[in-house]
Amino acid sequence: MAKRRISHEDGMAAVAAVRATGVEGAARPVLATAVRYLLEELAELAPGNTVELRVPPFGATQCVAGPRHTRGTPPNVIETDAATWFALATGGLSWDEAVAQARLAASGARADIAPLLPILR
Template sequence: MFKPAVSVVEALQDLFTCLGAIECGRAADLGLELSAELANRRPDLTDVLLSTAQAAREHSLELGEELTAAICRGASARLGSRHPGASIEVRVPPFSAVQIGFGTGPRHTRGTPPNVVEMSPLVFIDLATGRWTWEDSAHHIRSSGAHAHEVQKAFPIWSGAAER
């Protein structure tokens, strides 16, 4: 769950303004999605962040560090909640890292797991939103361990990726 911070909401609104010059309807939809989520008792901006990231990346708009960090943290948290475990660590330096599992591999309790997958924030975002497939991004991902390849089963993270 990614809770709203004022700086993240402002960065989203700024990006909606830029997107509005290119694709007005989509920017308006994203703005409405943000407003609806902020009206909830316990808002979770993860879907808004991921749908915004997909739109921004499609139009080559810069996300900026604030939004990139928020998207990586929100998507990593969702990844961890969907695939609880501690046999594989997914790293997105410098913004996030999460330990996940798929019911296989060693049960890891302390330190760095024997299976590590590391990628840049933009590669992670493109995978999370379904913009890239695992095969598209394979040469941009560093991995080690016998079970590291299982991480590909977790992508895309965003359920809206299938809709676009």
């Protein structure tokens, strides 16, 4: 399991601040902290190296148990923007809605993380 870099208190404070202002109104460092914290929460909830979730430019994490990749692009990749990731992780958007609206790109047989969402319930 990856070492946590953002404390629970700091992460939840950032999440609360982004909820209060909305993603567009949040200060960039606060949004970055919230996104990274939610990525860390996902990695803790579903440890592993089978899926890589990317939220450029703020961060990425590997999660979900299964076959581990060691070189190059992993076989299961999800990429999305900060607003979509925040909404998915906090329950403001479902996985199916995000896919239908083309708000994320997911490739690979294990790239569907819908059962893990929302992270904050």
